Amino acid sequence: MVGPVYLALFTVRAKAGIVLTPTESIIFWCLVIGTFGSIVSLLLLSQYRLKENQRFVQQIDGLRRERQEQISELESINSDLRVQIRRQQSLEESLRAITNSLRLDDVLSQVLDSMMQMLGTNRVSAAALSLFNGGGFNHHTVALDPTMETDWADPLARQAVLRRTAVVVGDTLQEQEWRAIYRYGIVSALSIPLIDVNNVVRGALVVVSPQRQAFSSADIRHMTSFSIQASVAVHNAELHAQLSQQRVMLEAVLRDITDGLVVMSESGAIVMANPLAIEAFQYSDREQAGLRGDLAQMVYEIQADGISKLSRELRIGENDTDRERIFQAHASQVRIAGDGYGHIAVVLHDISDHKAQERKRVEFISMVAHELRNPLNTLNGFLKVVLQEKAGPLNELQQEFLGLADGQAEALKGRISELLEFNRNEAGRLKLYPQWANLTDLLTVTYARFQIHAEQAGLTMNLANVDQLPDVLMDSERIGQVLTNLIENAMKATASGGSVTIGAEATDSEVKIFVRDTGVGIPPDEQARIFGRFYRLERKSSQHGVHLGLGLSICQQIVEGHNGRIWVESAPGEGSTFLFTLPMIGRAQLSTTL
Ligand code: ADP
Numbered sequence: 001m002v003g004p005v006y007l008a009l010f011t012v013r014a015k016a017g018i019v020l021t022p023t024e025s026i027i028f029w030c031l032v033i034g035t036f037g038s039i040v041s042l043l044l045l046s047q048y049r050l051k052e053n054q055r056f057v058q059q060i061d062g063l064r065r066e067r068q069e070q071i072s073e074l075e076s077i078n079s080d081l082r083v084q085i086r087r088q089q090s091l092e093e094s095l096r097a098i099t100n101s102l103r104l105d106d107v108l109s110q111v112l113d114s115m116m117q118m119l120g121t122n123r124v125s126a127a128a129l130s131l132f133n134g135g136g137f138n139h140h141t142v143a144l145d146p147t148m149e150t151d152w153a154d155p156l157a158r159q160a161v162l163r164r165t166a167v168v169v170g171d172t173l174q175e176q177e178w179r180a181i182y183r184y185g186i187v188s189a190l191s192i193p194l195i196d197v198n199n200v201v202r203g204a205l206v207v208v209s210p211q212r213q214a215f216s217s218a219d220i221r222h223m224t225s226f227s228i229q230a231s232v233a234v235h236n237a238e239l240h241a242q243l244s245q246q247r248v249m250l251e252a253v254l255r256d257i258t259d260g261l262v263v264m265s266e267s268g269a270i271v272m273a274n275p276l277a278i279e280a281f282q283y284s285d286r287e288q289a290g291l292r293g294d295l296a297q298m299v300y301e302i303q304a305d306g307i308s309k310l311s312r313e314l315r316i317g318e319n320d321t322d323r324e325r326i327f328q329a330h331a332s333q334v335r336i337a338g339d340g341y342g343h344i345a346v347v348l349h350d351i352s353d354h355k356a357q358e359r360k361r362v363e364f365i366s367m368v369a370h371e372l373r374n375p376l377n378t379l380n381g382f383l384k385v386v387l388q389e390k391a392g393p394l395n396e397l398q399q400e401f402l403g404l405a406d407g408q409a410e411a412l413k414g415r416i417s418e419l420l421e422f423n424r425n426e427a428g429r430l431k432l433y434p435q436w437a438n439l440t441d442l443l444t445v446t447y448a449r450f451q452i453h454a455e456q457a458g459l460t461m462n463l464a465n466v467d468q469l470p471d472v473l474m475d476s477e478r479i480g481q482v483l484t485n486l487i488e489n490a491m492k493a494t495a496s497g498g499s500v501t502i503g504a505e506a507t508d509s510e511v512k513i514f515v516r517d518t519g520v521g522i523p524p525d526e527q528a529r530i531f532g533r534f535y536r537l538e539r540k541s542s543q544h545g546v547h548l549g550l551g552l553s554i555c556q557q558i559v560e561g562h563n564g565r566i567w568v569e570s571a572p573g574e575g576s577t578f579l580f581t582l583p584m585i586g587r588a589q590l591s592t593t594l
Helices: 002-015 022-100 104-121 153-165 177-185 218-258 275-286 293-306 352-387 395-431 439-456 476-491 551-561
Strands: 126-132 136-142 168-170 187-195 202-208 262-265 272-273 310-318 325-335 344-352 435-438 460-464 469-475 500-504 510-517 566-571 575-584
Touching: 002 022, 022 104, 022 218, 022 469, 104 136, 104 202, 104 218, 126 153, 126 218, 136 153, 136 168, 153 177, 153 187, 153 202, 202 218, 218 344, 218 551, 262 293, 272 275, 275 293, 275 310, 275 325, 275 344, 293 310, 293 325, 293 344, 325 352, 344 395, 352 469, 395 510, 395 551, 439 460, 439 500, 439 510, 469 476, 476 500, 476 510, 476 551, 476 575, 500 575, 551 566
Parallel strands: 460 500
Antiparallel strands: 126 136, 126 202, 168 187, 187 202, 262 272, 262 344, 310 325, 325 344, 435 469, 500 510, 510 575, 566 575
């Protein structure tokens, strides 16, 4: 700034003719050069600044443009996201609707509606849910045009099922494979396999459009995730349908079976009862007899004894009248999976008619037996009178024939008594009078009674191991009857020269009594059956007398009446051993048993 002033001063002085000193000249020229240099520098600087500014402005413009691009990009992402969210929401809504519904038809139509809504009806003209049924597909379809045929979905579903992956058709006119479906007005299509939780392909979801390339990769992703949920919903609905069907069937069975069924809790409370059981309860309540109480008692016994089943005859109504109803109740423990509690199911089988018939049969047999016994007694009596020659003398032949007739009449009386006794026992009137008695005594006395008979029949009679037998709680007369019957049978089955042995073995819990013979024996397949009533072996097993087939049944009734068991061990041609047990009961248990 000062330079130009000095320069101006030097110029004025030069013009005024004032000669400049050399120093002043040097300063002058320095100033001239400095001023010029400064001006040039200033010019250069301003030029540089200008350029810098222009570059800066360009940079700012570039940044502004970049930001605007970013903004528009963000806007497009934003709108994409909005679309995605809308789709997601519509997917969620659809899924909620689908999974809320359990009826298969509802689920199928919900799935179809959802597909149409999700992809938009401006794009999609029809949708199908095709379920594979083993041989072919069941197509459930929905279409904007109601007149559209329904078999268009078949090839698309088939391909998706075969490939187990999405099938996308962009233009049916261009793709030879898909030309055939163009006639339905289908230009592009998307078919997604429906894969269930067990990784089994159940069918396919198909959407079609009249537009070219209507489905994007986003649509495929979208439809694939929808298909997973749809498959779960279809699976659930099918399970629900199956369960409902089973429930309906179970209800029908429980309603229509001819037996009553009651399910009881461990505490004896009734959890479930079918109509027949309810009717039995009502009948029982009316008659003041406690079917409920009887069942609760059975439940209690199952638990107390730790057993899994129990059968019992239960009677309700007035005893021994037409109004009495008798049920055979079979109770068994039921374990329900996942439920820690045990339940007890009781089947009530009405045996009233059967019992009434049995009663009539028993009454009839007893009446017939009594009717036969009276004339037989008279006949037998007169035979004896004649045999004793009270009606006049008899010759030898008459004696012999009348003796035979008398023997047969006696045998017949014995059979009739047997029949009457069996009948009584069958009717549940087997009366036992148990008392403490010594088995050794009983076996010895019975043995002695038969020894003479055995000798007469040419048989050897043995008594084994009977010295140390304990006292047993038993009806001695009845057990004696069992022994007699077994010994008689053994003697009948054994030919002269053979032997019959009776004996017993005692353990802590029971005493086992046996009658062994060396007779004809019993074939293995007959051994279980001979205890059945009126059962007789076909072959001629007996050497003496007749069999009615009731003796062993009566023995079984008596032994079982003592809570014992009876069975036979035998080999044909070698002989048989009949065995029966009597439980050893402590005297403390006396009151609760028998
Ligand atoms: P019954 O009252 O007529 O004697 P049972 O019920 O006692 O009839 O016997 C049934 C069948 O078993 C008969 O056919 C008889 O032949 C056969 N049986 C019984 N005991 C023996 C035995 N010890 N050896 C061979 N067979 C026998």
